Every structure is written in C-alpha cells, then in structure tokens.
Amino acid sequence: MRVILDLGRCNAYGNCVIEAPDVFDIDDASGLAIVLDENPPEERRAKVLAAARLCPVLAITVED
Template sequence: MKVFVDQDRCIASGQCVLAAADLFDQRDEDGVAVVLDDNPPDHRLADAHNAAAGCPAMAITVEDW
C-alpha cells in the first residue's frame, strides 16, 4: 500500500493523527499533516483507510497494491 497526503488540501484538523498516530503527524508550524510511513505494512491497511475516511478535507489517498 502507498499513503499520500495532499498538503495543499489539508486543513490541519488532526483527524488522521487521532486515527493512526504511527502513520501520520502534523507539522509544528502550521499543523498540516505529514505521512510518517508512506508504505506501511499490510496489517495497517484498515487504519490508513480509517484516517482517509475521517479526513474532512479528503486530503489522504491510500493506494492498495
């Protein structure tokens, strides 16, 4: 799987961090989301999809391989 955050769309709500803190973080200067592990193991697929589904800006994309 591959996880992406469109930082131009991100509104810094932090929902991704709440859903999967080991996959996402927020920049200190503006709160925009960053991906900590853009190629997480398969057992994290559900967490990545939950984070994407919970993003109010729809800024997270998860590509299943």
C-alpha cells in the first residue's frame, strides 16, 4: 500500500491525523498534513482508508 497526499488540495482539517496518527501528522511550518509513513504496514490499511474517506477535500489517495 502506498499513501499519496496532494498538498495542493490539503486544507489542514486534520481528520487524517485523528484517524491514523501513525501515518499522518501536521507540519508545524506549513500547517498542512504530512505523510509519516508512505508505505504503512497492511494492519494499518483500515485506518488509512478511513483517513482518506474522511478528508473533506479528498487530498489522500491510497494505491495498492
């Protein structure tokens, strides 16, 4: 699984961080989300997919 974050779309709502804090965080400098683990383990799939669904601007893509 590969996590892709479109920073051009990110509005820093933080839903991804709340849902999957091991994979996402908020960058102190930009205030936007960042991906901590671009290739998280399979056991985090459900949380990562939920984070992508919960993003109001659809800035997160998950590829297999």
